[in-house]
Amino acid sequence: MAQINKPSDYFNTVLYTGTGATLSITGVGFQPDFVWTKGRSVAYSHYLMDSVRGVGRRIMSNSTSNEDINIFGVSSFDSDGFTLGTDTGANNNGSTFASWNWLASNTTASNTDGSIASTVSANTTAGFSIVTYTGTGATATFGHGLGASPSMVIIKDRTNGTKNWTCYHQAMGNDRSIFLNLTDAQTVPTDHWQYTTPSNSVVYIGDYSHINTNTDDYIAYCFAEKKGFSKFGSYTGNGSTDGTFAYTGFKPAFVLLKNADDGTRSWYTFDNKRNTFNATNSWLAPNLSNAEGSLTSGVDFLSNGFKVRESTTAFNGSGNTFIYMAFAENPLVGTNNIPTTAR
Secondary structure (H helix, E strand, C coil), X not given: CCCCCCHHHCEEEEXXXXXXXXXXXXXXXXXXXXXXXXXXXXXXXXXXXXXXXXXXEEECCCCCCCCEECCCCEEEEECCEEEECCCHHHHCCCCEEEEEXXXXXXXXXXXXXXXXXXXXXXXXXXXXXXXXXXXXXXXXEEECCCCCCCCEEEEEECCCCXXXXXXXECCCCCCCEEECCCCCCCECCCCCCCCCCCCCCEEEECCCHHXXXXXXXXXXXXXXXXXXXXXXXXXXXXXXXXXXXXXCCEEEEEEEEEECCCCCCCEEEEECXXXXXXXXXXXXXXXXXXXXXXEEEEXXXXXXXEEXXXXXXXXXXXXXXXXXXXXXXXXXXXXXXXXXXXX
């Protein structure tokens, strides 16, 4: 298995200020296949765009809306970033934005590993793939191209504007789902994952309409855990400002977390670019269009994980299970010769 010595070759956060005119975003460090943008100073929707669906196509994590063609959004995926058109949601003049960027393979391939044929852009080194498939309305599988079991899968119906963003997470298990666009707690469905953990080649899906309606088109973002680069785990809250420590094995660059037991709490993202030292307290919520918020105590990004300093239910409710996905700034493994220290 290839070892990742420089995580920013595969995932990177870039901040920018909109101009209202065609804007080239550089400094990503690679040609991204998945670009997720969100206004920080303005209450605009989250835009998720990828190279498999193609330029000009966006979906919004805070909405059930179907995919739309937005010719003024991302107009190209470039060697060191991406180019934006004049859409205010991603490029309003004078507004500040965050972009989270992932590298897949910069190409696509047909995949026939599952009962449903899929189109895949997969990076087996980073454990990330983008998959498109068409639903059948019956129990099925689709190939993900990772060569390892995905730890998290995020699926959205591109065709139907009433369907939720449905998530599998290994910390919850193959009998549960949770929705990225909602505050809902984890649910125990009967028709989502066939009660079967994804294999090293396919994801198992039931006949649940949000992930498998006959003839509807879907997008799936699949993530396999890679030592020193990504972690998909859980922690139990203790209700204290001396919160639970979550071990990741690296200094985080990005953390997405959700109280999986409380149906009134949002998802939250933190990263190492909006806050360059501890506490990391600037948040954006994938299920909300809200502008960036700020916590009092926040989250500490440490050399080998993160520690929540908030006592509130949203981040550290006593006895509650919190799921997270995290990507690395610096690994504890590897040969990059960069000291791995807390901030």
